[in-house]
Amino acid sequence: MKYITWDIERLADLVALWNRELEKDFPMRPALFEQNSFDDDNICIESSLIAVNERDEVVGFVVAKRWQELLGVEMNREMGWIQVLLVDDNYRNRGIGSHLLSHAENTLKSKGIKKVSLGRDPKHYFPGIPSDYENVAQWFIKKGYQKEGHGTDYDLICKYDQDDKKSAKIPSIEGVQFSIMEKNDKADLLAFLHRSFPGRWEYESTYYFTHEVDGREFVVLKKNNKIIGFCRINDAQSPIIAQNVYWAPLFDDELGGIGPLGIDANERKQGYGLAIVEAGIAFLRKRGIKRIVIDWTGLVDFYSKLGYEIWKSYDNYGKKLVE
Numbered sequence: 001m002k003y004i005t006w007d008i009e010r011l012a013d014l015v016a017l018w019n020r021e022l023e024k025d026f027p028m029r030p031a032l033f034e035q036n037s038f039d040d041d042n043i044c045i046e047s048s049l050i051a052v053n054e055r056d057e058v059v060g061f062v063v064a065k066r067w068q069e070l071l072g073v074e075m076n077r078e079m080g081w082i083q084v085l086l087v088d089d090n091y092r093n094r095g096i097g098s099h100l101l102s103h104a105e106n107t108l109k110s111k112g113i114k115k116v117s118l119g120r121d122p123k124h125y126f127p128g129i130p131s132d133y134e135n136v137a138q139w140f141i142k143k144g145y146q147k148e149g150h151g152t153d154y155d156l157i158c159k160y161d162q163d164d165k166k167s168a169k170i171p172s173i174e175g176v177q178f179s180i181m182e183k184n185d186k187a188d189l190l191a192f193l194h195r196s197f198p199g200r201w202e203y204e205s206t207y208y209f210t211h212e213v214d215g216r217e218f219v220v221l222k223k224n225n226k227i228i229g230f231c232r233i234n235d236a237q238s239p240i241i242a243q244n245v246y247w248a249p250l251f252d253d254e255l256g257g258i259g260p261l262g263i264d265a266n267e268r269k270q271g272y273g274l275a276i277v278e279a280g281i282a283f284l285r286k287r288g289i290k291r292i293v294i295d296w297t298g299l300v301d302f303y304s305k306l307g308y309e310i311w312k313s314y315d316n317y318g319k320k321l322v323e
Contacts, residue, residue, distance in 0.1 A: 001096060003103070006048035006063070008038050013058040014050070021086060025130065025312075027249040032241045036123040037063050037083065041070070044080070047107040051087070051096050060087035062100035065121045066113055071210070073203040080113035080321075081121030101143060105321060114322040118145060119314070122203065125246065127153045127296040128314035137315060145317040155244070156294045156303050157311035160285060168285035171275040176223045178279035181215040185227065189220060192227045192264070201260050205232075211239045219280045221263070221272060229272055231261035231280040235289055244295040256289035259297070277306060 011030060014037075018028040037043065047064035063083040067075045082104060087097045105116060118140060119126035129137045131152065160167050170178050181189060186209060193202040208217065217238050221229030234242035234257035244257025258280045263272045277294075284292055293311065294303055300310060 001059075001094070002052050003049045003099065004052060006038075006043070006045050006050065008034070010050055010058055011038070014061055017058050017061070017088060018084075018086060021089060025132070026125070026247055029241075029249065032246060035241055036125060040065065040123045042066060042068050042081075042122045044068075044104075044108060044111065046111075047080075047104045049100055049103055051091075051100065053091070059091040060096045060100060061085075062104050064104040064108055066108060066111060067122070069122070069203065069207075071203065071206045073199070073206055075122075075199055075203065078112060078114040080108040080116045081124070082116060082118050083121045084125060097139070098143075105319075109321045114320065116319050116321060117148075118317045120316070122200075124243065126314055128316040131313040131315050137317065140317055143319070145319045148316045148318045150298060151315060153296050153298055153314050153316065154300055154310050155312040155314075156297065156300065156308035157291065158306065158308045159291045162290060164285075168282050170282045171278050173271070173275060176221055176228070176272065178219060178221055178276065180283060181218040181220045183215055185215065185218075185220060188227050189218065189230060192230065196264050197260075197262050201262065204260070208240060213239055217242075219276060219283055221276050221279075223267065228267045229261070229263040229276050231258065231276045233258055233280045233284055235284060235287060244293045247293075251291060253291055254289055256284040256287070256292040258284070258292055258294045274302070274305060277303070281306070 011034060015028050015030050015033050018033070022028070042065040044064045044066045049062055050058055051060035053059050062085040065081040065083055067077050067079065085097060085100055108116060119128050129140065190205060193205050217232055217234055219231040219233060220227050234245050236248065236254050242257055244259055245255050248255035258277060261276055261280065263276065281292060294308055297303065
């Protein structure tokens, strides 16, 4: 067995291995893998490895990350992430996964990382270990990882009938307006996010605007012409493959996505939160989308009010590298 550095020339082989192992639940596209596992500035190249056999075939890999962005948004620089660790089923129980994980942890630690999370990275695939993959969880537990936080997050899904006109109706609330953001809303939106939701959501939005975009992925809630809420919406035409449409190849029809979303702390408890979700759904429905996913949430009861049900679930695991 040989271990080689992270190399985009191996993209096709890496995606092929992923799909041999995970396609029925999480089908990978080359464009998504390149976006999340090569183009992300936070990838720790020194910590990421590819395992190849004697025929130079890819049989395993690990992708590790640490915060390295230069977009003016700060996140925890002592946190590291294992984005994905995968070994060909025919090559398991040979120490390959253990070597990949140990290498990732040791090099992250040498760069000042004190704690590692499984998933939840910038441009993540998973917000934790998929709950159905109990054998994976048990393997990581043996490596010192522990379940954290409230434990489980969910992807929710809802399918709409083609003639369901109610779901395509934008809410009407006196004193506020819901709309797709316009280009001149950019500064106001980013200022709102910096003030109300600094960190990951601010970063994801800042990153969005580094692309050639027109704002069609954001629904904004305005009061007195000021943004007091937002909702990200995604579809197949979005310039970035967003987390709530990662697994679109599982469906024949186009998949839409809702989230993240949030309301100014001073404007909550007025029904705006549920309403901006309804607005996001309505704009996606007007685009002809009949199936929508809300990803990485614990608010199952909240979204069930709009007909959303649990689709996938994930358990949050982490490990301290430095006590």
